[in-house]
Amino acid sequence: MTTVGILGGGQLARMLILAGAPLGLRFVVMDPAADACAGQLAPLRVGDYRDEALLAEFATEVDVVTFDFENVPAASALWLSSNERIAVSPHPGALATVQDRLSEKTLFRKLDIPVPEFADIRSCDDLRAAVVRMGTPCILKTRRLGYDGKGQFRIRQPGDVNAAWQALAAQVEQAGLILEAFVPFQREVSVVAGRSRDGEFRAWPLTENWHVDGVLSASLAPASVPLETVELAYGYAKKLAEHLDYVGTFALELFHCDGRLLANEMAPRVHNSGHWTIEGAEISQFENHLRAVTGLPLGATRMRGYACMLNWIGAMPDAKAVLEAAGGHWHDYGKEPRAGRKVGHATMREDSPEALIQSLLKVADGLNRQAQVLPVVDALRRDYGF
Ligand code: AMP
Secondary structure, three states: EEEEEEEEEOHHHHHHHHHHHOOOOOEEEEEEEOHHHHOOOOEEEEEEOOHHHHHHHHHOOEEEEEOOOOOOOHHHHHHHHOOOOOOEEOOHHHHHHHHHHHHHHEEEEEEEEOOOOEEEEEOOHHHHHHHHHHOOOOEEEOOOOOOOOOOOOEEOOOHHHHHHHHHHHHHHOOOOOEEEEOEEEEOEEEOOOOOEOOOOOOOOEEEEEEEEOEEEEEEEEOOOHHHHHHHHHHHHHHHHHHHHOEEEEEEEEEEOOEEEEEEEEEEEEHHHHHOOOHHEOOHHHHHHHHHHHOOOOOOOOEOEEEEEEEEEEEOOOOOOHHHOOOOEEEEEEEOOOOOEEEEEEEEEEEHHHHHHHHHHHHHHHHHHHHHHHHHHHHHHHHOOOO
């Protein structure tokens, strides 16, 4: 009996636990919050990730360790990996590299993965000079500890520099800052992929994503982009996984801009843009992650039809319109409602793009969520010529 320890007890841990039950896996979760939603499904150890006494207790309970949250201190992952009995995946070195947007983008460049122009920012003078060099619009971001558009300031014109500096200057010491050129992308896509302990690499079909205020709102798979683009994206993901000797599922977020792909970031964990794989793929991102980190063979990543995932942010809507659809799947993470919080999602899966359009239109009407759903419907109509 293998017990998987998960650092971070949010919805990703929860969906890993759900996927791991048929494999006969057991789970223990660690999170600073006593109400972490994965704690509803598995034993939860509550405390700071840096608490060595708690880590030591956690270590006695688990055989492998993985993450639901990439900002777990790399030192805690390193501490656990010093225990020879425990396999920590992805390994702490990979985690540390991609936790920092500057080292991450520097690595992308080294591997010939194109990136938007970027600059390390240590002072307001650095920022001013970089904005002049790069031009506007551009985005000032924290290097570490940012996610879902948090810790970001959009500089729309040169006059915004002071406001951007005031908003994020306090982060210079603790998190560091990076300035990135704004990419006028046509689409945002992600490769969700996995690599096993013995180096096998498998990717799910490319996913197109829509964000609102930096937070994922909807995902559509497969993304309708030319085959060469898909292969380019897979090539970048594979190169990255091999370089990092990565084990597990990860996502590489890319901007598709004028026929080119530019890498935004790598998430060293299962990813929101891969939630559709639960119902839309032969084997989900969650199951393959568990297979990888426990040393089992990876499963097939082929799609079953066409899938669209809709995120529920803040509060759960009424389930009826989704549950009434033949291909509608409901996921409630068991969280208390709170502004900006990911509390659940739905995946609509159908056998054809036409059927997916019809199903999405019904959900949009039933839930009064036209603004969230219609961009996906428009993309399907444009891509498949309806
Ligand atoms: P991030 O936290 O870096 O994933 O950013 C969240 C979202 O903000 C992305 O998915 C994009 O929609 C947008 N964004 C971030 N960086 C850029 C950029 N350099 N150019 C254009 N949009 C961006």
